[in-house]
Amino acid sequence: MTDRIVCKPTPWFLLRAAAMLLMFGIFSVLFFRDGKWGYREQNLVYHLSKAFEQAKNEFKEKKDQMTPVDWRAYAAKRTIDFTHIDKESKQVIATPVPEGTPVPMPWPEILGDYEAMKAAPDQGQDKLFNDYLLQTNIKKEAPEELFTLRKINEQWVVFWFCLVLVLGALFMLLRTMGRKIAIDGEAFYPASGGKVPFADLARLDLRKWETKGLAFTWAKTPSGGERKLRIDGLTYGGFKKEDGEPAEQLMRRLKENFSGELIEYVTESEEPAKPAVPGS
Structure with a gap:
């Protein structure tokens, strides 16, 4: 009787399938992270950076007219409303920010510190803001532009597309292995x-x-x-x-x-x- 020849899945195929599975899996995680948290967190940092810039300008105008107590009281009333002007409609709309963010949000407490604000120009333009990010454990950088809700939804669309590819690659891998x-x-x-x-x-x-x-x-x-x-x-x-x-x-x-x-x-x-x- 002629010997039976059996051809099982090759390491070449298994490696290629595993690489595709890993690639699509990484993409899925990245797009999920940006859609769920990443872009919203960067929007938060963007508005915070603008608040620090605004506080710096206002302090420069009012520092000679206010005592440290007056400045602290003034800063305590200032807020960040997290809105922006939409480029297409030219209307003021809400900026997507992380869940749980108070809207409007009071200025960070450090902006009410008269001495810290006074010393900030000598320490560098972004020193006070970077120190605040370090203290609050915010690891995102301020983007050049805000991420709109449309951009965030695009991340979700690509995430679901990549997830389908992950499931497809996993199905092909498991089916071929058997x-x-x-x-x-x-x-x-x-x-x-x-x-x-x-x-x-x-x-x-x-x-x-x-x-x-x-x-x-x-x-x-x-x-x-x-x-x-x-x-x-x-x-x-x-x-x-x-x-x-x-x-x-x-x-x-x-x-x-x-x-x-x-x-x-x-x-x-x-x-x-x-x-x-x-x-x-």
């Missing part, structure tokens, strides 16, 4: 399952076998029709010489037992010679 292609002395066993006797194979298409390791065969069905079977040598078995080229061994065995229509490219050396023309 499959194999085999052949013995009686029949061919495709990756989709079942047993196909050699006598039931009607056609064999090898036109992509040499270049892509891909072939197709058609098997007769009990109803009188045909079903198309895919033979993917790169996914199952492989062509590594150190492994004995399992996919090539399977194809040789299949061709030896195949008696139907064979479809393959014919090279010039294999073309029949043209008959001589009389009188030439």
